[in-house]
Amino acid sequence: MKIGVMNDPSKSIYDQTIAFGKAGFDFLDxxxxxxxxxxxxxxxxxSILERYNLTLTGHTDPCLPWAYPIPTIRQACLDELERxxxxxxxxxxxxxxxxxxxxxxxxxxxxxxELNIKALRPIVEMAYSYGxxxxxxxxxxxxxxxxxxxxxxxxxAGLSLHLDFGHANMGRDNHEVFCRQLGxxxxxxxxxxxxxxxxxxxxxxxxxxxxxxxxxxxxxxxYNGTITLEVFCDDSEMLFKYLxxxxxxxxxxxx
Numbered sequence: 057m058k059i060g061v062m063n064d065p066s067k068s069i070y071d072q073t074i075a076f077g078k079a080g081f082d083f084l085d086x087x088x089x090x091x092x093x094x095x096x097x098x099x100x101x102x103s104i105l106e107r108y109n110l111t112l113t114g115h116t117d118p119c120l121p122w123a124y125p126i127p128t129i130r131q132a133c134l135d136e137l138e139r140x141x142x143x144x145x146x147x148x149x150x151x152x153x154x155x156x157x158x159x160x161x162x163x164x165x166x167x168x169x170e171l172n173i174k175a176l177r178p179i180v181e182m183a184y185s186y187g188x189x190x191x192x193x194x195x196x197x198x199x200x201x202x203x204x205x206x207x208x209x210x211x212x213a214g215l216s217l218h219l220d221f222g223h224a225n226m227g228r229d230n231h232e233v234f235c236r237q238l239g240x241x242x243x244x245x246x247x248x249x250x251x252x253x254x255x256x257x258x259x260x261x262x263x264x265x266x267x268x269x270x271x272x273x274x275x276x277x278x279y280n281g282t283i284t285l286e287v288f289c290d291d292s293e294m295l296f297k298y299l300x301x302x303x304x305x306x307x308x309x310x311x
Contacts, residue, residue, distance in 0.1 A: 057283060058283065059284075059307070060110075060282060061085065061285055065091065065092055066091060069093050070097075077104065086112055087116070088114075089118075102146070113282050114140065114149045117136075120136060122134065122175055123174070124157070125171055134178060137183075141188055152188045154176075154190055154193065156192070156199040172208065176192070177211075180215050189216050191217060191243045192208055192212075192216070193220055193246075202229050202238060205234075217238055219235070219274075220245075220246040222246065222265070222286065225263070226255065236276075242281075245283045246283075247285055249263030250264075259298040283306065285299055
């Protein structure tokens with residue numbers, strides 16, 4: 057099991073990666089998005105990763121309308137995702153996450169899952185050509201339930217599950233249901249706490265997630281991969297205190 061952290065795209069990715077390395081985290085969950093993480097100097101980043109013995113997992117922009125039912129828009133998003141894939145491959149990543157796409161004309165809302173499936177297939181194939189597995193992240197309806205993910209995983213061959221425990225605490229099917237029914241599909245995990253009403257990204261133990269149950273549910277699947285502490289805080293000093301407390305909490309529960 058490896059514990060990592062995601063960069064804040066409003067700040068320097070290089071400075072943050074150095075700070076995460078000094079703090080002893082295992083990997084960087086690199087999100088490529090604006091304003092300051094849109095472009096990545098791969099040579100500079102690779103040097104930092106190697107200096108601190110950090111590995112990397114890929115996180116893509118959650119605002120891309122990659123499944124919008126206009127071919128030119130989907131192609132533009134596929135091109136952007138391929139640009140990300142090239143960066144991730146250069147930095148040694150094996151996983152590239154993608155978020156559900158909720159953008160579509162109102163009259164097509166009932167086909168949202170089908171639109172996502174259709175657009176996912178070339179994305180998964182493209183990522184595979186760069187040695188990457190696409191991990192689809194659970195979030196809001198209809199992408200908050202196991203039944204939807206069963207369709208996605210069946211229809212988009214090669215797709216895997218990125219299980220966000222904070223999101224599962226807000227959705228119809230919680231982490232226990234996802235782990236029990238789709239545990240063998242999980243390739244990446246996000247941990248953050250909330251109070252079920254919003255995606256608060258709080259330190260673990262502050263919200264109402266049962267973390268003992270969460271960790272046990274995850275371990276029961278045989279998972280031993282990457283766990284990102286997706287904890288946010290504007291104060292950098294407090295952020296690292298929250299991250300350290302959350303890391304210690306996870307390690308204690310894991311043991």
